[in-house]
Amino acid sequence: MLGMRERPEGVGDDLLAEELAAGWGIRARSVDYLPVGAGGYHWSVEGAWFVTVAEWSAGLEQALRTAAELASELDFVVAPVPTGDGAVVRRLADRYALSVYPLLAGTAGSFGPHRDEDRDAVLDLLIRLHATRAASAPRADLVLPGRDQLHAGPRGPWAGGPYAEPARRLLAEHAGSVAERLARFDALAGALPPPRDWVVTHGEPHPGNILWTAEGLRLIDWDTVQVAPAERDIWMLTGAESRYERVTGRRVSEAAVEFYRLWWTLADIAGYTADLRGPHTEGPDAAAALRHLAANLEAR
Template sequence: MRVVRERPEGLTDDDVVRGLADGWRLAVSELEFLPVGAGGYHWSATAGAERWFVTIDVRADLPTLRRALGTAAALRRAGLDFVLAPIPDRDGDAARPLSHQHALSVYPLVPGTAGDFGPHPAADRSAVLDLLIALHQTEPPPIAQPTDLRLPGRADLEAALNDLEGPWTSGPYAEPARQVLSRHAARITAWLQDFDNMAADVAPATDWVVTHGEPHPGNVLKTPTGLRLIDWDTTRLAPPERDLWMLTPAMIGAPPHPDDGLLAHYEHRTGRTVSRRTIAFYRLWWILADLAVYTTELRRPHTPGPDLANSLHYLTANLE
């Protein structure tokens, strides 16, 4: 999961203001960049007496992003009040192109505090589980798209594993990244084989539900009116374990206990049997997807900066 603290390249605040005016007819009087979150870039915008939370996705597949965020909007209309969904633009779309590589979306700015990536505090697990049960039991909106069981960025990761003779000279963090991958290449290759074996055992799509995709504490907003789930760009039809693994010890790399009361409660409430093997599959998916993202970034031409320094840190942390 890529941490974002720097501003996006090739985009100014004036570009964001123009996008908000064109897409949402917002006359922005104040715009503030927010160095928070992961994956996307965020601002707060003031227009008249209202404030908005603005997100930019970089190199997004716009049709896919629109379907994911449109699913969130449909879930909200269906009565899931904990879904913090985007505001449609003037054309009714949940996201709007701002440039050839930037997509813009707008949300209500809701007072509250999100957590940090990592395991859910024990005091919060039951409440978050209740949100996921409600989500998984909701009829999927027609716009919802199914996930696939392929690993994003796999080709780049495998290309890197086949190019470890070195040195890598594309930037200051490239060679340290190569050295980390070299030390753990055999383990990563074995993980990829395990990934393929477990993917073959995942339940068929006829048993899938609407999933958030990343319901970790960083995407749970504690508000005066209760918990809200944010960042719905990853929502897909998928096995329920795609969400549930983040509430289990798998979140910290330990196998789920066979008598885990939380999973038993989920099974009782939903009538679904939770697959511990699919829990492990999504834990491994997360690790490998992170490795692929960081490796791709660090092999590209780059200059020093805190975001890429973080990418090297997290690449290393996933392996060492």
């Protein structure tokens, strides 16, 4: 959940260049770190490749395999470039996964609501995605990630780093609100569409993951792809529900839209809490995490 303005520990440009050569045959003479995004670290390589380093997990590898499968059918899916032996990621320094993408010319937005004039175009991508099938797609389990962080309570002191105690105080101040949201989350879970109606979803189709190119829209960042209720995507396009229903013939559940809106906020609270409760140092990423934690706790 921490931002990615600071570079990952133990991953220097020389190591990155070695791995790109070994895995993809890329001669990385020009390697430029891009302090953008969250959830992964990014570089521009040779002005032709967008390189990502993220925490390795079997789930990440499965998600990127799904993106590669979807890209064979959907032209807007930006999937990883396979290694020489056909893998979608390459293990890096034991802890990380390295993936490579074509560096596309285009403009992306930032997290937040879609502009009214963009909504239909984005919705059209999601309608096409929801009509596909991907055998490799992971299936949602509806378990809130990091929920144990919220149940642990704001007991202190927390000594993970300079922002640990401020984070604990924020959670203590908002403990009642968090408990209410968790209770509402659990109640809404029982009203979700049945699994037989689930579809392939992106999970985070906000403006920051939409790339506007001369060839059309592209949807990036597929590490969250899952088979899940369609509302997992639709809640980010407020005002698009009636058109989605008209085009697909599928009813949009208001309860499911609320569930996923609440999921996003609670998952962010849990993620920032875990980051700030654990070991960290003073720096722009941790400071931003504290600000985002406060904003999510205060949001209603």
